[in-house]
Amino acid sequence: MTNMRNGRRTALDAGSGRSQPNIAMWGAPGSGKTTLLAALNIALLRQPGSWSIVGADPASTGFLTDKTTALSRDKVFPPATQVLDNYNWFLVGQSEQRRARWFRRSRTARAHKIGINLLDPPGGVFGNRQGVTSQQELLRNLVQSRGIVFLFDPIRENEDGDAFEYLHGALAQLAEQVIAGADTTDGRLPHHLAVCITKFDDYKVLETAKRLRLLTADPEDPFGFPRVSNEDGKELFQELCRVSASGNADMALNAIDRFFHKDRIRYFVTSSIGFYVNPRTKVFDIDDYENLVPAVFRTASGQPTSGAKFANGVRIRGEVRPINVMEPMLWLGQQISTP
Ligand SMILES: Nc1nc2c(ncn2[C@@H]2O[C@H](COP(=O)(O)OP(=O)(O)O)[C@@H](O)[C@H]2O)c(=O)[nH]1
Ligand SMILES: [Mg+2]
Numbered sequence: 484m485t486n487m488r489n490g491r492r493t494a495l496d497a498g499s500g501r502s503q504p505n506i507a508m509w510g511a512p513g514s515g516k517t518t519l520l521a522a523l524n525i526a527l528l529r530q531p532g533s534w535s536i537v538g539a540d541p542a543s544t545g546f547l548t549d550k551t552t553a554l555s556r557d558k559v560f561p562p563a564t565q566v567l568d569n570y571n572w573f574l575v576g577q578s579e580q581r582r583a584r585w586f587r588r589s590r591t592a593r594a595h596k597i598g599i600n601l602l603d604p605p606g607g608v609f610g611n612r613q614g615v616t617s618q619q620e621l622l623r624n625l626v627q628s629r630g631i632v633f634l635f636d637p638i639r640e641n642e643d644g645d646a647f648e649y650l651h652g653a654l655a656q657l658a659e660q661v662i663a664g665a666d667t668t669d670g671r672l673p674h675h676l677a678v679c680i681t682k683f684d685d686y687k688v689l690e691t692a693k694r695l696r697l698l699t700a701d702p703e704d705p706f707g708f709p710r711v712s713n714e715d716g717k718e719l720f721q722e723l724c725r726v727s728a729s730g731n732a733d734m735a736l737n738a739i740d741r742f743f744h745k746d747r748i749r750y751f752v753t754s755s756i757g758f759y760v761n762p763r764t765k766v767f768d769i770d771d772y773e774n775l776v777p778a779v780f781r782t783a784s785g786q787p788t789s790g791a792k793f794a795n796g797v798r799i800r801g802e803v804r805p806i807n808v809m810e811p812m813l814w815l816g817q818q819i820s821t822p
Contacts, residue, residue: 504819505598506574506812507624510634511649515681515755516601517561519634520572521550522755522805523812534576534813539598543570554756558799568603569620574816597816600624618656625657630675630815633739637680637688637723640732650735654742675747675818677811678739680720683711683754684774684806691726692719692752706760707767708806716750747818751811757804776800 508516524536524547538544546568553559574597579590602624625631633650661672682688689709692698697719698709711719717736724732739748758767759774778798 504630504816505600505628506630506632506815506819507628508599508601508632508634509621509625509653510632510679510681511636511639511645513563513639514634514636516603516634517550518554518755519632519679519681519753519808520547520599520601521554521561522803522808524551525555525803526805526809530809532576534574534809536572536574536599539571539573543572546570547572554799555803558803560797560799568601569624570601570603572599572601573597574599574812576813578817595816595820597630597812597820599812600628622653622656622660625653625674626660628674629819630677632677632679632811632815634679634681635720635723635735636682637691638682638685640723640727641687648731651738654738658742669744671744672742674743675815676739676743676749677815678716678720678748678750679753679808679811680716680723680750681753681755683752684756684758684772686773688719688723688752689772691722695719695722706758706765706804708758708804709767710806711752713749713751713810716752719752720750749811749814751807751814753808753811754806755803755808756799757802757806759801760804762801774800774803 508520510516527534527536536547538547547570550561553561575595577592577594579592602621639645658670658672662670680688683692689698692709692711695715695718697711697715699712700707701710704710721733721736724736756774758772760766761768761771775797776799778796
């Protein structure tokens with residue numbers, strides 16, 4: 484259900500009838516949506532702040548606890564989605580606002596409750612003409628949201644080169660529904676967009692960022708993980724698009740610029756699993772940081788065998804230490820809940 488407020492669509496909280504700002508997650512199959520959500524939960528549980536993520540219904544709560552446990556305790560990725568799943572959570576927490584009034588400064592805490600929807604399609608949606616029902620549902624989900632998390636997977640793009648196809652198909656239809664139906668003349672969508680470049684822990688992504696001299700370190704990070712600042716995220720995205728398999732990915736960047744307001748787009752370089760940290764040294768090591776490894780285990784006779792029980796035949800080597808996964812959600816949350 485939707486209603487129109489300040490010219491923007493907001494989803495209705497079915498329980499209370501109040502309107503809620505909503506974030507939709509969107510990205511090609513395999514781009515890391517399910518893993519990112521589980522990582523978000525882990526990151527929120529690890530930090531001392533007031534934010535948390537709670538399920539809006541039992542299925543969504545169960546999904547989150549299962550995936551979080553699988554990732555953090557069992558060190559396995561979620562299995563690929565087979566059917567169209569629709570899950571809803573709330574990101575709840577407080578932000579502090581500073582106010583200066585009559586020479587006095589005060590701080591007020593503002594409570595937020597932001598809906599997060601994940602419509603997890605099994606594949607083919609928007610990328611080709613299959614799955615019309617999924618496509619319509621995904622589109623409705625995007626139209627109703629005010630913030631979008633778009634996941635761009637550079638590894639998949641490098642191999643399959645289909646990000647532009649996927650993005651453009653959905654954007655063109657979203658624009659048709661939102662812009663054609665509203666009295667805006669600038670031809671841009673009202674949404675805020677967080678572009679998340681996923682899998683930063685992967686060798687190819689880290690090496691590209693290193694080659695571009697975009698790596699920085701956060702002095703407060705005890706593990707000394709390299710990072711790419713949000714300001715440099717676009718440059719990395721551009722470069723990853725340039726080397727993509729199809730050569731069309733640069734159009735993805737243009738499509739984003741064309742359909743969204745410039746000041747409502749932000750790029751985040753993220754990793755759900757983070758880098759490997761040697762338990763002995765407890766710091767990042769540029770010569771040994773890969774946290775995703777082939778799942779090989781031994782049969783009863785001691786023979787090595789590939790891990791069919793692990794999604795994609797890979798497993799997580801060490802601890803899961805998400806990088807930059809809370810930030811896009813909190814940024815979006817703050818942008819869309821501004822009255
Ligand atoms: N290196 C790396 N691989 C990841 C990460 N997140 C997901 N993956 C890989 O991407 C695959 C697909 O992730 P998934 O969350 O199921 O994608 P979804 O289809 O968009 O929900 C996983 O099975 C992993 O192999 C990450 O943070 N780093
Ligand atoms: Mg999934």
